[in-house]
Amino acid sequence: MSLAAIPQLAPALLDLPFREGYVWSIVYVSLYVSVTAVAVSTLVSVPVAVALGFAEFPGKGFVKSVINTGMGFPSVVVGLVVLFAVSNQGPLGSLELIFTREAMIMSQFVLATPPITAISLAAVDGVDDGVRDAARALGGTRIDAALVVLKEARYGIATAVLAGFGRAVSEVGSVLIVGGNITGPDGVSKTRTLTTAIQLEARQGQYETAMILGAVLVALVLTVNAVVVRFGDGGVNA
Amino acid sequence: MTIQRREFVAALSAAGIVGTAGCSSAGGGSGGSGGDGGTGGNETSDGGSASEAVGVAGETLTLTTTTSTYDTGLLDAIHTDFEEMYGVEVDAVAQGTGAALETARNGDSDIVMVHARGLEDEFLRNGYGVNRRDLMFNDFVIVGPESDPAGIQGTSSATEALTTIADAGASFVSRGDNSGTHTKELNLWEAAGTDPGGDWYQETGSGMGEALNIATQQGAYTLSDRGTYISQRSEIDLTILVQGPIEDGPETLANPYGVMAVNPGVHEDANYDLAMAYIGWITSPSVQASISEYRVDGEQLFFPRAVSEDPDFQQYVPEGWSGDSDDE
Numbered sequence: 001m002s003l004a005a006i007p008q009l010a011p012a013l014l015d016l017p018f019r020e021g022y023v024w025s026i027v028y029v030s031l032y033v034s035v036t037a038v039a040v041s042t043l044v045s046v047p048v049a050v051a052l053g054f055a056e057f058p059g060k061g062f063v064k065s066v067i068n069t070g071m072g073f074p075s076v077v078v079g080l081v082v083l084f085a086v087s088n089q090g091p092l093g094s095l096e097l098i099f100t101r102e103a104m105i106m107s108q109f110v111l112a113t114p115p116i117t118a119i120s121l122a123a124v125d126g127v128d129d130g131v132r133d134a135a136r137a138l139g140g141t142r143i144d145a146a147l148v149v150l151k152e153a154r155y156g157i158a159t160a161v162l163a164g165f166g167r168a169v170s171e172v173g174s175v176l177i178v179g180g181n182i183t184g185p186d187g188v189s190k191t192r193t194l195t196t197a198i199q200l201e202a203r204q205g206q207y208e209t210a211m212i213l214g215a216v217l218v219a220l221v222l223t224v225n226a227v228v229v230r231f232g233d234g235g236v237n238a
Numbered sequence: 239m240t241i242q243r244r245e246f247v248a249a250l251s252a253a254g255i256v257g258t259a260g261c262s263s264a265g266g267g268s269g270g271s272g273g274d275g276g277t278g279g280n281e282t283s284d285g286g287s288a289s290e291a292v293g294v295a296g297e298t299l300t301l302t303t304t305t306s307t308y309d310t311g312l313l314d315a316i317h318t319d320f321e322e323m324y325g326v327e328v329d330a331v332a333q334g335t336g337a338a339l340e341t342a343r344n345g346d347s348d349i350v351m352v353h354a355r356g357l358e359d360e361f362l363r364n365g366y367g368v369n370r371r372d373l374m375f376n377d378f379v380i381v382g383p384e385s386d387p388a389g390i391q392g393t394s395s396a397t398e399a400l401t402t403i404a405d406a407g408a409s410f411v412s413r414g415d416n417s418g419t420h421t422k423e424l425n426l427w428e429a430a431g432t433d434p435g436g437d438w439y440q441e442t443g444s445g446m447g448e449a450l451n452i453a454t455q456q457g458a459y460t461l462s463d464r465g466t467y468i469s470q471r472s473e474i475d476l477t478i479l480v481q482g483p484i485e486d487g488p489e490t491l492a493n494p495y496g497v498m499a500v501n502p503g504v505h506e507d508a509n510y511d512l513a514m515a516y517i518g519w520i521t522s523p524s525v526q527a528s529i530s531e532y533r534v535d536g537e538q539l540f541f542p543r544a545v546s547e548d549p550d551f552q553q554y555v556p557e558g559w560s561g562d563s564d565d566e
Contacts, residue, residue: 087345088505088507099300181332182329182330182331184328185316185318185321185328186318187314203305203309203444203447204466205447205448205450205473207451
């Protein structure tokens, strides 16, 4: 979208038939669910990527293939699997997670982890072996070496986190199934995200409102990317 | 409403207590929903000093329902009243009749509000649902392009109209999503003795609004509930060619909605108390009046059916069930 389109879009946003606070609440739920899921994914993925990057063992290539395959999991299938897990009859049924943000975080965690792991692993692999050897030669422990490699690989890892966030915030299949797209009668979202709100508008044939919510989603992803890139630059200058 | 004021105030103050309690307990047991529940309570906490907490206050009722009740805005319009009266939250999940019943079958909802009597009866017979009530009705209409290529306008029978469309090979858009409307459509084809298929018959697997849009773009016929058609009429290019019973059309196009609680004997953690409170509330004269007063574009979408002088025992049991028969 060109910049010239924005002024035309702005009044359209104000004129929307949405109740006050509706759009903000779905933006909040989108961010809450995706950021939490990506944060947890990152905490799992980066150590796994570093460990895999350092380790040499038979079958490493196979493990990598499995992770890469995970990047292509259809989100609807992930949603169904998480639904079976958290449904009343499922193994986690007693926790009553169905139609909650926690269930949505679970499914997005499953979706975001493979890309974050795979891209982080590529970044870690890409760090010159000399860096690690130098760290060890200077008397560093394995942890020190890992931290040095992480620092070198931080751009790649930032890219990985952004890719994971992009996947999480833009998918609609799984959050619709496990979250239920719920908004209270007061118009405050409980489990409705931007993507499921778009799906709801499209279901009703309200394609213009759906497009505007789509523009909000694109703006949101752009903002998050800009913030992360800016953060990364700060790291370079420091 | 004056009679209910005391209970209302009691519920408000109880909600206040529960809400405050929810905030003071660290974390909030049920995660994300816990925080929201607390907010609802706090807003009403200045209702006065409460004696003791009402049993259901602070709880959440999960209602699975069809897209037509939700997308027309009806549920949002009436649910605030229920939430305030009991100090609870209603999570309305709009899924389509087939999916709504399946979710309830898995024990993931407390109550269902759907519109396909055959599927409801199966749900009842299998023991998943209890305490069914007739709730409201509207009707289905057959819509199509104004040019009416198959020439069905003025047909007084829905099945005859469908046969005409099939014979002419005119485009027909089917929901194809196991929703109440889709079930109705399949029943009509069966009654017409026609097996729909071929290039002219398209299963879209989409919601009613989308199906209406697809029909507009392709100049096709489709079966729609009147409510969704009215709420979208201004944006689509389709006219009603065969009316439903509300406008003196054939009775076969009637669209009755029912409400049922999930059987706590099958799913013991179903919120049965609150489900029954909801059924009692939504079938009460005042809420039935609110349903009939609900307007979109100045038109009434739903006609209340729960309040009647005459007994209608068939609403409680699967259709055709008789106390004398041994078919159970």
